[in-house]
Amino acid sequence: MLTPARVLTQLLTAAAAVVLLASVADAQPRRGIIGYVTADSFYGVQTITGPVRVGPQGRLEVGLPGGTWIECRRSCRNTLRQETVDFWQHRDYRNGADGPGYFHRRF
Numbered sequence: 763m764l765t766p767a768r769v770l771t772q773l774l775t776a777a778a779a780v781v782l783l784a785s786v787a788d789a790q791p792r793r794g795i796i797g798y799v800t801a802d803s804f805y806g807v808q809t810i811t812g813p814v815r816v817g818p819q820g821r822l823e824v825g826l827p828g829g830t831w832i833e834c835r836r837s838c839r840n841t842l843r844q845e846t847v848d849f850w851q852h853r854d855y856r857n858g859a860d861g862p863g864y865f866h867r868r869f
Contacts, residue, residue, distance in 0.1 A: 799824065801843035808847035814838050 795813040802809050815831070817823040823831040824838040826845060834841045 795825075799839045799842055801839050801847060803843065803847040805848055805851050810842060810846050812838075812842045812846075 795815050797814045798811055799814055800809060800811045810827070812827070813825040814834070815823055815825070817831065817833060822834040822838055824834055824842045824845075825831050826842075832841060832845060835844075
């Protein structure tokens with residue numbers, strides 16, 4: 763037979779465990795998808811849509827088609843465009859590529 767002290771100890775231990783697990787769950791950052799962005803190519807007619815989430819460091823990330831997540835630079839739409847539909851044009855730094863409206867320095 764359980765004594766009242768032992769029952770009380772078990773109840774307090776269970777309550778402390780529930781409170782501890784709830785506080786740990788609240789401390790975890792929310793990593794679900796918070797929306798989607800659509801990016802249009804500057805050089806053609808390609809269009810791509812990708813998910814956006816808050817990453818482990820609390821910054822926005824955009825999902826690529828293969829499952830990779832990349833932190834958003836200026837905007838998630840621009841990052842998605844540069845890393846997918848305009849991938850090779852974005853890598854052509856010699857000609858100052860990367861679309862209109864971007865400043866480039868030549869040294």
